[in-house]
Amino acid sequence: MTMDSMRDRFARTITELLDEDPRLALVLAEISRDRLTEAERRHPDRVINVGIREQLLVGAGAGLALTGLRPVVHTFASFLVERPFEQVKLDFGHQGVGGVLVSAGGSYDWPAGGFTHMAPGDVALLDTLDGWTVHVPGHADEAGALLRHAVAAGDDKVYVRLSEQANRDGLDVDGARMLTLREGRDGVVVAVGPMLDSVLAAVEGLDVTVLYATTVRPFDGEALRRAAGDRPDVVIVEPYLAGTSTAAANEALQSVPHRVLGLGVGRRELRRYGDMAEHLSAQGLDPASLRARITGFLPTPATA
């Protein structure tokens, strides 16, 4: 059995959902259209490809919402959140309508494509806006489940961040809460979405709690508070811009003295092509680098 990518699973799931829900519409700007030909054939009025026009992509998606439909809007993250950011801010937020933005490409899904197709800042940008739910699945199964949550979330504004980077196994995620995968005494490591397998490899033999987050906004502060207890040394490992969730963790832990280390993608443009493994290493996000950074931060590092 070959494993679906998250993007494959998105295409399959949205095709099923379009059959099930007459209120659902899908807006595309050429990207992934080849995977959605069946949906387009079956629902020509609700699967809309606007061409290579991303301002129109987002504006038209919001216009569909103004008529009462639930729009799902999809392209690469750099052209869905960054390029038409003001459309996201005004056409959804200011108009007071909801929709689901589903991105592909992540921070460096196609490293050989270079910086123009990398969007490590997408979640941080959405953090400047009010009311966006952000799902970061770490596996195709989770992508399917979180897409269903997103579509079913009334008129909420929801971002689903798909990536080619994935964990070996999908977990039973609920679209809201973090999962506790391990409990330990020396600190808490929060792994976000596709960073989980690398985090688990990095902390092997360490006495730390590992939380797994696939819904990062709203941030599950309660789970973090509970896990941190009175020893709140927290590392958050995110597949996008380093430190994106540090403020949310600080807010969750404001009643206790605490330390937070935010690991993720740096701002510096590497100007490198290559493959994802090379970029993960260059960002210090491979298991060996993560282990060194985590043990260097925790006050009583265990020796494995």
Next chain:
Amino acid sequence: MTTTATTTTTPRGPAYGYADLGRLMSLMSGDEKHGPAATSTLDALWVLYDRVLRVSPGAVDAPDRDRFLLSKGHGPMAYYAVLAAKGFLPVDVLPGFGSYESPLGHHPDRVLVPGVEIGSGSLGHGLPLAVGTALGLRAQGLTDPAVWVLVGDAELDEGSNHEAIAYAGPAGLDRLHVLVIDNSSASHARPGGLAARFAAAGWSTVTVDGRDHEALHAAYTAAHPGRPHAVIARVEPKNPAEAR
């Protein structure tokens, strides 16, 4: 300020006519007279609301209503005056225009004013929203309602409009209508360029005198089977000294 006491009009017999619009604008501006810039949209809006749009204050959420999207949100006094004249707005909110407690800002907000279909102010958002509105109505089998969007000639500088224009023509969105108020305010433009851009994308276009009510009505109601329709309403130049 309470906004509950309204001077509601009945669907038949509006309380206000075209001749009252200047007075209604004065409630907002404090001025007795208004220059061409403040009234550039006034005649076009009045004819649209008075004789063309199938909308009413009692049915601002009706699925089959026509939609009017004011994309050029700058200088909305004429729009508010028309909405008040047609009973969408109580006249007594007009004097608060722009104040903290007022629903009426210098750019309209759909969340604050019933009957206002979009919040605007940042130029270039209305036409893409109108494209999505037309698509959404069509997808729900609502093929009768017309979607109108008002833009300014200089607003068409914004590239987002051209994404929408270039898409809507080939997509055959024949319930989509654009009303361009052309007061020659674009810094870089060529004569006839506005209509040509729509026509090149397969739109039906008509250019009319934006003060001539009969000409506006004829342009609004012209048949345009299979194509979206653009009405370019020419009014006095915003800066007469620089008029082309």
